[in-house]
Amino acid sequence: MEEKKIICIGCPKGCSLRIEHVGKTIHEIADYGCKIGLEYAENEFTQPKRIITTTVKLKSGYLPFVPVKTKEPVNKEKIFEIMKLISKLEIESPVKVGDVVMSNLAGTGVDLVCTRNIEKAS
Structure with a gap:
């Protein structure tokens, strides 16, 4: 034992x-x-799981990045694969809390969502 x-x-x-x-x-x-x-x-x-929180590059926003998180916890073994996908993302502003940035991350069925509103830069 x-x-x-x-x-x-x-x-x-x-x-x-x-x-x-x-x-x-x-x-x-x-x-x-x-x-x-x-x-x-x-x-x-x-089956350990974690919520991933990070940032994604933002085009035309008054900030260069937007904070994001997985909508649900993902298997720990998928974290590095998911982070590799996220690191390549660049999205267009404006964005709102809850906007889906990427669906079905690495085949997990879990979406990546924005956690802050950011308007387009003037």
């Missing part, structure tokens, strides 16, 4: 979770303080 320790980020408590497993099969999750911690440990161990 192997053991993996992780810190839960599901709530402000920050519990130190312990996962006992053999390979990818979980036998026990211990030391969680709430149901959120239990779910977090299961997901983090079996």
Whole structure:
């Protein structure tokens, strides 16, 4: 039996979770303080996901970049592939919060969206 320790980020408590497993099969999750911690440990161990936040180059805007994020978390293993795609993007202003910059990032089914309104430069 192997053991993996992780810190839960599901709530402000920050519990130190312990996962006992053999390979990818979980036998026990211990030391969680709430149901959120239990779910977090299961997901983090079996298929960790993250929301990506970054910027994209912006043409004709009063700022050179617009902040963006993935609409939903994506598998951690896809982050570098997604960032490579995002680094090549350049979009035209104006943009609004929620505008889809790129759909179905790297085949994940997750969209990249703007998180700030930026008008066209005058």
